Amino acid sequence: MANLAVNIGGLKMKNPVTVGSGTFAYGQEYDRYFDISKLGAVTTKSLSLEPRAGNKPPRLVETPAGMLNAIGLQNVGIEAYLRDKAPFLREKGCTIIGNIYGKSPEDYAELAKRLDEAGAADAIEANLSCPNVHDARTARGCTLVAQVPELVQEYTRAIKAATKLPVFVKLTPNIIDIAEPALAAEEAGADGVALINTLLGIGINPETRKPILSNIVGGLSGPAIRPVAVKMVWDCAKVLKIPIIGMGGIGNASDAMQFILAGATGVAVGSCSFRQPDAAIKVVEGLNDYCERHNVENLTQLIGKLE
Numbered sequence: 001m002a003n004l005a006v007n008i009g010g011l012k013m014k015n016p017v018t019v020g021s022g023t024f025a026y027g028q029e030y031d032r033y034f035d036i037s038k039l040g041a042v043t044t045k046s047l048s049l050e051p052r053a054g055n056k057p058p059r060l061v062e063t064p065a066g067m068l069n070a071i072g073l074q075n076v077g078i079e080a081y082l083r084d085k086a087p088f089l090r091e092k093g094c095t096i097i098g099n100i101y102g103k104s105p106e107d108y109a110e111l112a113k114r115l116d117e118a119g120a121a122d123a124i125e126a127n128l129s130c131p132n133v134h135d136a137r138t139a140r141g142c143t144l145v146a147q148v149p150e151l152v153q154e155y156t157r158a159i160k161a162a163t164k165l166p167v168f169v170k171l172t173p174n175i176i177d178i179a180e181p182a183l184a185a186e187e188a189g190a191d192g193v194a195l196i197n198t199l200l201g202i203g204i205n206p207e208t209r210k211p212i213l214s215n216i217v218g219g220l221s222g223p224a225i226r227p228v229a230v231k232m233v234w235d236c237a238k239v240l241k242i243p244i245i246g247m248g249g250i251g252n253a254s255d256a257m258q259f260i261l262a263g264a265t266g267v268a269v270g271s272c273s274f275r276q277p278d279a280a281i282k283v284v285e286g287l288n289d290y291c292e293r294h295n296v297e298n299l300t301q302l303i304g305k306l307e
């Protein structure tokens with residue numbers, strides 16, 4: 001067996017593989033398909049202070065090699081997560097990345113503090129980049145927090161002050177240069193960045209002449225976005241000192257290796273789990289096979305080793 005262990009900004013994982021927030025709920029359903037504690041970490045759906053119903057349907061549509069979604073951050077809320085979901089993950093022995101979403105730096109700080117105090121996460125991932133919720137938009141119109149480096153700093157500082165857990169900032173690809181908010185997060189004390197969230201898109205039904213999603217605009221994910229995501233990881237890896245969790249269309253170990261070679265320390269399997277529920281654990285197994293085939297003792301030797 002190769003050594004697949006990684007340390008992502010203080011978060012120790014037995015392998016680099018986690019799941020994309022929002023594509024794995026809180027883990028329980030997937031545990032029927034494989035032992036989820038074998039993943040490097042389980043990343044939760046974005047948690048908010050209050051439960052959220054999300055957007056009206058239709059809010060998901062397939063696209064060539066991917067999907068458009070506008071779920072709108074439906075989630076059980078922090079209280080129900082702590083009471084009903086975290087105990088299952090803890091009993092299983094999972095490493096937990098608690099993904100959080102709020103409407104202000106104070107909300108994020110409060111969420112991080114509650115996860116930390118309850119021992120219900122081992123790291124925090126701050127979703128500053130959800131394109132499908134209108135209350136996430138700032139005074140500048142329809143701007144996301146992750147599109148404005150000064151806001152990224154303000155939010156990151158607030159979260160860092162509220163917890164001792166490693167803090168990862170999740171960034172948007174809907175921006176000219178993703179390295180700017182990434183550097184802003186690093187400067188404000190983030191322990192890592194996670195990228196990419198979904199790319200904005202619209203699907204239209206020509207027969208009805210109406211948008212397919214009730215929200216009109218949705219986020220594109222899946223294999224279609226993989227080359228964009230790999231490029232953005234590469235852009236960030238060139239300038240950052242903190243580690244990167246890469247995601248965007250990862251469905252197998254070969255996909256994951258693209259991100260690792262481009263500079264990612266961790267990788268997340270998102271939409272591909274919908275089509276193949278055990279995709280994430282297959283990536284773990286495939287990374288081990290890759291290392292054995294290439295005589296690599298420690299997978300970390302290959303981070304950023306694009307030739």
Ligand SMILES: Cc1cc2nc3c(=O)[nH]c(=O)nc-3n(C[C@H](O)[C@H](O)[C@H](O)COP(=O)(O)O)c2cc1C
Binds near residue numbers: 045073170220248272
């Ligand atoms: C249905 C769906 C729901 C998502 N919900 C969240 C979420 O709650 N929080 C978040 O940070 N990202 C969310 N994402 C984004 C994913 O975590 C991931 O960043 C993105 O989908 C790219 O990875 P993929 O192509 O492997 O799916 C969601 C994506 C999908 C498809």
